[in-house]
Amino acid sequence: MLAEALFFSAVLFVIGLFGVLIRRNAIIVFMCVELMLNAVNLTFVAFAQQYGVGGQVFVFFVMTVAAAEAAVGLAIIIALFRHRQTVDLQNINLLKG
Amino acid sequence: MQTAQALSMPHGTLPLLYTFHFYLFALVAVVSALLFVTRKSPVAAALWLVNTMFCLAALYVMLDAQFIGAIQVLVYAGAIMVVFLFVIMLLNLGHGGIGDTRGLGWKLAAGAVGLAILAEIFALTKARTPMTLTLPQGFTANEIAQSGAIAPVAAPLFNEYLLAFEVTSILLLAAVVGAVVLGRQRGEDHAR
Numbered sequence: 001m002l003a004e005a006l007f008f009s010a011v012l013f014v015i016g017l018f019g020v021l022i023r024r025n026a027i028i029v030f031m032c033v034e035l036m037l038n039a040v041n042l043t044f045v046a047f048a049q050q051y052g053v054g055g056q057v058f059v060f061f062v063m064t065v066a067a068a069e070a071a072v073g074l075a076i077i078i079a080l081f082r083h084r085q086t087v088d089l090q091n092i093n094l095l096k097g
Numbered sequence: 098m099q100t101a102q103a104l105s106m107p108h109g110t111l112p113l114l115y116t117f118h119f120y121l122f123a124l125v126a127v128v129s130a131l132l133f134v135t136r137k138s139p140v141a142a143a144l145w146l147v148n149t150m151f152c153l154a155a156l157y158v159m160l161d162a163q164f165i166g167a168i169q170v171l172v173y174a175g176a177i178m179v180v181f182l183f184v185i186m187l188l189n190l191g192h193g194g195i196g197d198t199r200g201l202g203w204k205l206a207a208g209a210v211g212l213a214i215l216a217e218i219f220a221l222t223k224a225r226t227p228m229t230l231t232l233p234q235g236f237t238a239n240e241i242a243q244s245g246a247i248a249p250v251a252a253p254l255f256n257e258y259l260l261a262f263e264v265t266s267i268l269l270l271a272a273v274v275g276a277v278v279l280g281r282q283r284g285e286d287h288a289r
Contacts, residue, residue, distance in 0.1 A: 001111070001119055003222065005160060008123040010218040012130055012149070014211040019134035021207035022198045027139055027185055031146050034177065035130060038153055041169075045162045049237050051230055053249045057258055059165050060250065063172050064265050068272035070177045074184045075279035081188050090199075 005046035013039035026077050026087040030070075037066050119159055126152035138192070139185045143178060150174040161237045163246035 016039060019032030041059045048055030081087055126149045133145035150173045157166035185191060198204070240249045254262055 001116075001160065004119065004123065005156065006218075006222045008127060008156075010215055010222075011127055013218070014215050015127070015130045015134055017214060018207050018211045021210065022204050023134070024199055025139060025190070027181065027188075027190065028142055031143060031181060032134065034173075035133070035146060035149065038150060038173070041165075042153055042156060045157050045160050045165055048162060049160050050232060052232055053237060053240070054253060054257075056162050056165050056250050057253050059162070060168065060254065061258075061261060061265060063168060064269065067172060067177055068268055070180055071272050071276040072279065074180060075276040078184060078188070079279050087188065087190065 002046050002050055005042060009039045009042040009046065012036075012042065024089045026080070026089055026092070027074075029089065030073050030077070034066060034070070037062060115159065119156065122152045122155040122159070126156070140182065140191045143182050143185060147174050147178050150178070161241060163241065164250050 013036050016032045016035035019035070020029050023029050023032065041062055044055040044059045044062070048059075077087055080092065084091065086092075129145045129148040129152065133142050133149060136142040136145060150169060154166040154169040154174070157163075157169055237249070
């Protein structure tokens with residue numbers, strides 16, 4: 001099932017990328033990044049079936065990093081909301097100059 | 098344990114039921130992901146993403162990664178998505194007032210980038226890996242049948258990847274401290 005798993009993982013990754021680009025809600029953009037991480041995890045697991053269990057160990061690390069990223073990212077979003085009263089990315093353009 | 102061996106027979110002899118369920122879960126995952134991206138309300142979007150993650154956990158189990166499937170349900174669908182829902186409700190974003198998408202130009206650009214990356218990934222899947230890297234058919238399933246679902250993952254984690262495992266704990270500590278510092282109320286700033 002390697003080819004099928006790779007196909008579906010690519011489709012999920014592109015859906016996540018599409019969401020990152022078209023959504024304006026910071027929390028949904030963040031969830032789209034999680035979806036992209038999940039798609040990569042599916043690739044790792046599919047390859048682990050054929051090339052050894054190291055891929056599953058990598059999924060374990062990806063999940064840990066995703067958990068840390070979610071904690072810090074959501075704290076940033078809360079701080080941003082407290083500052084600006086919005087999570088709309090179009091209103092958050094401080095670095096745009 | 099016999100099912101795990103039966104499930105990873107050579108490609109041509111896969112049971113029809115296995116193939117059917119693989120495609121079923123994969124299609125449900127893709128449809129849920131599409132619904133997730135297009136929902137206006139953040140709560141509905143988060144719940145569709147949870148559905149995608151459950152389907153991915155099912156796919157992991159079918160790909161001989163039972164432990165990773167369990168972790169996916171516990172950590173991703175359980176912990177991370179609960180934190181997301183908690184923040185959505187804490188900031189009172191559930192009504193979807195600002196869930197609007199960007200303009201048409203952004204959508205076209207996103208579609209172009211998506212198609213380009215999709216084509217690139219499909220070109221990459223055509224690449225051949227050296228045969229010496231490939232394990233014999235059903236190797237992972239046999240390992241799981243012999244020593245359980247957790248031991249084959251745990252052994253490399255505590256031998257080859259021990260340093261990375263320890264560094265992960267430092268990363269988690271830094272993330273916790275960072276989250277507390279960022280989420281703290283700035284009460285003392287106003288008092289001054």
